[in-house]
Amino acid sequence: MNNKLKSRRPLREKHYWEEWTGRIYTSICVVFLIVVMFSIVYFVASKGLSTFFQDGVSLSEFLSGKTWNPAGEPAAYGALPFITGSFITTFLAALIASPLSLCAALFMTEIVPGKGKKILQPAIELLSGIPSVVYGFIGLSVIVPLLRSIFGGAGVGIAAGCLVLSVMILPTVTSIMADALSALPKGLRESSYALGATRWQTIYRVIIPTVLPALLTGIVLGMARAFGEALAVQMVIGNAPHVPTSLLESASTLTSVITLSMGNTTMGSVHNNALWSMALVLLVMTFVFVILVRLLERRNRV
Amino acid sequence: MFKKLPFILMTLTFVLVLAACGSKNDAGTDGAASNGAGETATELSGNILAVGSTALQPLVEQAGQKFMAVDEYKNVTVQVQGGGSGTGLTQVSDGQATIGNSDVFAEEKIDDAAKVSELKDHQVAVVAIAPVSNKDAGVQDLTKQQLIDIFSGKITNWKDVGGKDQAIVIVNRPSSSGTRATFENFALGTKVEDIQGSIQEDSSGTVKKLVAETPGAIGYLALSYLDDSLQVLKYEGVEATVENVEAGTYPVWAYEHMYTKGDPDAATKAFLDYILSDEIQQKDVTELGYIPVSGMKVKRDAAGTVTK
Numbered sequence: 001m002n003n004k005l006k007s008r009r010p011l012r013e014k015h016y017w018e019e020w021t022g023r024i025y026t027s028i029c030v031v032f033l034i035v036v037m038f039s040i041v042y043f044v045a046s047k048g049l050s051t052f053f054q055d056g057v058s059l060s061e062f063l064s065g066k067t068w069n070p071a072g073e074p075a076a077y078g079a080l081p082f083i084t085g086s087f088i089t090t091f092l093a094a095l096i097a098s099p100l101s102l103c104a105a106l107f108m109t110e111i112v113p114g115k116g117k118k119i120l121q122p123a124i125e126l127l128s129g130i131p132s133v134v135y136g137f138i139g140l141s142v143i144v145p146l147l148r149s150i151f152g153g154a155g156v157g158i159a160a161g162c163l164v165l166s167v168m169i170l171p172t173v174t175s176i177m178a179d180a181l182s183a184l185p186k187g188l189r190e191s192s193y194a195l196g197a198t199r200w201q202t203i204y205r206v207i208i209p210t211v212l213p214a215l216l217t218g219i220v221l222g223m224a225r226a227f228g229e230a231l232a233v234q235m236v237i238g239n240a241p242h243v244p245t246s247l248l249e250s251a252s253t254l255t256s257v258i259t260l261s262m263g264n265t266t267m268g269s270v271h272n273n274a275l276w277s278m279a280l281v282l283l284v285m286t287f288v289f290v291i292l293v294r295l296l297e298r299r300n301r302v
Numbered sequence: 303m304f305k306k307l308p309f310i311l312m313t314l315t316f317v318l319v320l321a322a323c324g325s326k327n328d329a330g331t332d333g334a335a336s337n338g339a340g341e342t343a344t345e346l347s348g349n350i351l352a353v354g355s356t357a358l359q360p361l362v363e364q365a366g367q368k369f370m371a372v373d374e375y376k377n378v379t380v381q382v383q384g385g386g387s388g389t390g391l392t393q394v395s396d397g398q399a400t401i402g403n404s405d406v407f408a409e410e411k412i413d414d415a416a417k418v419s420e421l422k423d424h425q426v427a428v429v430a431i432a433p434v435s436n437k438d439a440g441v442q443d444l445t446k447q448q449l450i451d452i453f454s455g456k457i458t459n460w461k462d463v464g465g466k467d468q469a470i471v472i473v474n475r476p477s478s479s480g481t482r483a484t485f486e487n488f489a490l491g492t493k494v495e496d497i498q499g500s501i502q503e504d505s506s507g508t509v510k511k512l513v514a515e516t517p518g519a520i521g522y523l524a525l526s527y528l529d530d531s532l533q534v535l536k537y538e539g540v541e542a543t544v545e546n547v548e549a550g551t552y553p554v555w556a557y558e559h560m561y562t563k564g565d566p567d568a569a570t571k572a573f574l575d576y577i578l579s580d581e582i583q584q585k586d587v588t589e590l591g592y593i594p595v596s597g598m599k600v601k602r603d604a605a606g607t608v609t610k
Binding site for chain 2: 068069070071072140141144145148153154155156234235238239240241242245249250252257259260261262263264265266267268269271272
């Protein structure tokens, strides 16, 4: 009895230290993450809010003003053109990408599960590895001239922007949708087939309704990515600070105007602070997207 | 309580580490500065960080490489970063960078006069900007008034300035850009608003591509970007050439500035002198498409007044 205890002790001590190193290591990472996250939020918020508290730009002017003219006399800081631009491009990109992604995901999991997963999935995931400046350049060299030759005009604009974006969010949306579809219990499909349903009936009567919240999660995450994408969009959208009247007219997004002007303005100037306010709008929108995803996930747990 | 201990400990450590990082950075810059000043002229050492204008970046980078290769300066490290004129001026003014590269006078970017007076201007090159159009617009020469009318949206078709019946597409720079400020100050003489449907791009490469490919496009580019894919427009009948800029007959040009906070330390001074030396001015500056400051027969101050 006594002997047994003695032999066990070193082992227990070892476990004890392993436990503690693991705990300390995780704590370091978690604390670091929390510190980084809070500093970012604090920094963006303090910079972005000083536009309103220090520089006296009114919030309603910022959110609903249509004129953006920081160099003018008097200067105007209306960010509505950028906010609408961001929303239009994001929604259109999601509108184009979602059906494509859904079909690709169904193809990979339901129609040709073996080959589809082996060939199509890596091919689509490859898209996410391409740097966004390359997408921008392809957009500028292929999509813009194409739109120009079909519809006339300059070719740059929201149409070009959302086409580029829709390709960029394809991998995100597709992989989340495919994961959701393959996580579906086998019995669901089998019982549907056993009842005599065809594959198509199974897909649109059983499978899609069951995983709908997860499919929507994929779309929302894709939209979050599209909303935050800057470089590629900036190259093809034209960046005129106006609410566009057609899809082929030059417009800007929040991100494109930030990347365009951030380096050229000095820290602390009203113009620079107004750009931070736009960054704050982007941050808040990301929170909204995250909350949306959380809500959808809750619905998913049926 | 005991369970939470590592968590609390780690939080403390991190706060300390972060704080230390912050102060260490400051110390680094200060140390480098005093180092350079303290050493004798033969053994210069120190770190030079030049941040700012992307238009000036290629020149400073190339000069920096050559500078570090010189035996006398082998202990000096020159680091060059882009980020834009505004970033350059902010960082040099805050003491984070040794040199702030800028396309415009600090007076035009920084409102705080006290901050501006701390900065010392070193003009290292001149950049001239020419209006360019798509080749098929059918125009070779524009007057100042015509340019104003085009960029303010009064004239929207090339036929009104003697060209083809083709709608004008404006390819502009963002309103904060130094190149745009130069173009507005010296070609238009007035600020213009961004008109609906105009295009704004920040990189000269993209501006060039769009103007070359879009029918009816007009824009403006630094001389180093001009080639046969574009129609270079004369300004008031004057061609944008190095000779015309140097003689003062072509007015659309600006200095490239390298600002230091107060007088530069020995290493930085050596680097600035090196850029202004004939070796760099006559060769690298010209090769990269800038105009040497030494060749300028006219001078211009921050208010835009030109003197012979």
